[in-house]
Amino acid sequence: MEEKTAATSGEQKRLLRALDGEMLERPPWWLMRQAGRYLPEYRTLRTRAPGFIEFCLNPALASEATLQPVRRFGMDAAILFADILLVPHALGQKVDFGEDGPILEPITEGSGISGLRQAGFAGLDPVYETVRLCRAALPVETALIGFAGSPWTVATYMVEGGASRDFRVIKAWAYRDAHGFGALIELIIDATVDYLSGQITAGVDAIQLFDSWAGVLSEASFARWVIEPTRRITARLKERFPNVPVIGFPRGAGLFYQRYAAESGVAAIGIDTAVPVAYARDMLQGRVAVQGNLDPIALLVGGAVMEEEVRAIRAALGGGPFIFNLGHGVLPQTPPRHVAALARLLAEPVDRA
């Protein structure tokens, strides 16, 4: 296969060409958590707002955080600087960010969504303003990715009150009262479609849905609480915005990746580090674009380790629609010079023999 020339592909951004099913000689790339604590300029910027939500809802600061990594490393896409817990925040739930992660006043099986219904979804206008500022500042060839958490993952925080080890409270609710729990998922679906529509209207080119805790469910629960809500979100977005592709990232989905790719309606699938690249090529790439999956620790280590891993991933996935990324977010301890080295590496053509 040959990379299409500018004449045949128009001036479309490289990320969108891959999401459209095109194979590119040099894969478009970006990194989950490419904006953030590993960058000294981010750590400086972060001090300018006391709270993390305040930071996310300050368009000047959030747009600057979004642009910083692209300015340094020239990724093919910027991803909006925000947090998946802005949705519960805008639904009226109390959300705090502590040293050890987020703390929420949990939605309980007893009270259900009654408190949230009264509050309603307030919308997130400052985020849409951040999108506009980014759009205006980004080079034309750089895509801007908007995002939200998937309903299941957002619900885990809303119900467990933060990160969880065993997902005991939320899973027990879902088993005991699928109807009541389903109402919470519905509410999140609606808010997410609103929120993402706002981001798209403000100017993002593509959407990523983060489903960080997709991997803790049994098959029937995965179908009901991961695939089905994702399918409804992608279908409703596609109706309004047929040209804005959605990347799904059901982290840890393991043996469910294939079914997710087939049924969720996403244009691309993000694969974590535990997905064999040959499997992704043979079983997923024929249906959707594949994004991933360098181990964030290989980026942290850098050097020959990183080079070898990158080459293996490109060799396996470079022959089809492919976006280079990590299998999980950039770790705060990552030396920025390793990201620069990765950028150089990805600029080289690769032998897929």
Add this chain to the structure above:
Amino acid sequence: MEEKTAATSGEQKRLLRALDGEMLERPPWWLMRQAGRYLPEYRTLRTRAPGFIEFCLNPALASEATLQPVRRFGMDAAILFADILLVPHALGQKVDFGEDGPILEPITEGSGISGLRQAGFAGLDPVYETVRLCRAALPVETALIGFAGSPWTVATYMVEGGASRDFRVIKAWAYRDAHGFGALIELIIDATVDYLSGQITAGVDAIQLFDSWAGVLSEASFARWVIEPTRRITARLKERFPNVPVIGFPRGAGLFYQRYAAESGVAAIGIDTAVPVAYARDMLQGRVAVQGNLDPIALLVGGAVMEEEVRAIRAALGGGPFIFNLGHGVLPQTPPRHVAALARLLAEPVDRA
């Protein structure tokens, strides 16, 4: 297929018959963490030793903890009450159990295994004594399972100094210096074979290897740090004890389960809740016995939810060699009466139509 009669199967314990590849009409069953905090009699017993390691190394207390669930519920197997971190403890590493989990003085990439080599493997005689006490007290039809952690999982605690979210330190070491890290894995392999040989000599009928953190690795790392050490342990045990089967439980192994089943040398594979039962039947059960995989939360919820999940699992896996278990350990919040209900449910024949 018909269940063999006592005449053809001899007096062999039901668990061992399933591990030997036999299909049984009512599956043999036991539960990971079946001894422990959800049982009031365990909580009482636990107060009789101040520290957790002290408790594990007290044969009278540890054997009583082992026997308690079998006495109450009549599982087909007891599993030795112990902890996977007894191996680092016996290797001379400082191990403490706090409220939030274990804390170890970490082995570092710099010092490597030099401190451990001096200490050597002290052996764990009190554990072998616990085995002898259990063996003497258990009904003849009840199997006794010994266990250890798999080298990768034990190493994560030894190097990270406790539970980890990102496995950054250990993975960075393994990438940067596979030879030095490999020496630590070798040391754990040797200690584990010694330890399990001691358990077998003292009277356990089967072994389970717990690899709780098998799911965080890329394919090449999974092959090197999960499959290969497991293969070496099973091979060395098989040489000395050809009739003692090993159950491997590479939790979260997702797309690697099949390769693990094919290459690790285990007689049975424990599957977590995220493994579709149809996949386990079609892709694993032809090669090894399958053990699993009820969601511990379904046991916690009990009632019709549990019944439905149990029926689906038995319907899919009951037609081949199968041991009923959870997909992860019993949660401390589980009502003991739900375990009693499970025991009754598993005593019923099932229609696999």
